[in-house]
Amino acid sequence: MDFMMSFLETLGTIAFAVSGAIEAMKKQMDLLGVIVLGMVTAIGGGVIRDIVTGEIPPIAFQNPTQAKVAIVVSIVVFFLAMFLTRHDILTNVSWANAVLFISDAMGLAAFTILGIRFVQERIGNDNFALLLFVGVITGVGGGLLRDIFAGNVPYIFRKHIYATASIFGALMYLWLDKILSELWAVFFSMVCIIVVRILASHFKWNLPRVEILEKAK
Incomplete structure (x- = not known):
């Protein structure tokens, strides 16, 4: 299972680095901004x-492998x-x-599960609220910071069921982990x-929201 967790960490790192780099390019950032x-x-x-x-200092600063992978991918x-x-192969946004x-x-998906596994290995399986919270915050945290750095309202707060998907997947993992092998629970x-x-x-699923409009002066 250590191999699978390492694979998930690499997959999640590459995937999120790609998403961050693309968001930076959409905002017309230069190479440094993309990195x-x-x-x-x-x-x-x-x-x-x-x-x-x-876990202080954070593992990313103790072992910067993830950061190096993200830099190369970006x-x-x-x-x-x-x-x-430049060669007009892909010009449409x-x-x-x-x-x-x-x-x-x-x-x-990868980081939600990795967050739960981190708590299970370091702290234990007893605190359900901690397992769920850390799983979700690990999953959505990178995208949250990406949107803040890019000057956007964080995606998790505005549309298309984002954090809710992480919560649903985390709950499913915590349930399946009790009745299936870890491999199938993760999958x-x-x-x-x-x-x-x-x-x-x-299907444009969104959580309900209230639109408050200012009166025209």
Whole structure:
């Protein structure tokens, strides 16, 4: 299972680095901005997780492997996008939105499960609220910081069932972990998160909100 967790960490890091890099390019940031946003998105959830669980300094600073992977991925994405756009291979912003969505969903799924596994290994399986909270905050934390750094209202607060998908997947993992092998619990929970994100985007599922409009003066 250590191999699988390492694989999930690498998958989540690459996926979130891609989403951060693409968001930076959509905001017309330069190479440095792309690297910073890619790295923040990739390691942000883990850093928040470590602060919540008392792992100081955060693991990302003790062992910067994740940060290095995120930097390399961000640079590759930047120059690949530059090549594709300059040769008129991909010029429509829809491709960027599609890749951003897919990579973000994969990162959300991977890091939600990794957050729960971190608590199970370091603290134990007894505190249900802590397991759920850390799983969700690890999953959504990178995207939250990405949106703040990019000057956007964080995606988790505005549309298309984002944090809710993480919560649903975390609850499913905590349930399946008791009745299935860990491998299948991880697999089904990640699929659940990704499918909920896809369905929410396709059918425009949103949590209710109130629109308060100012009177015209």
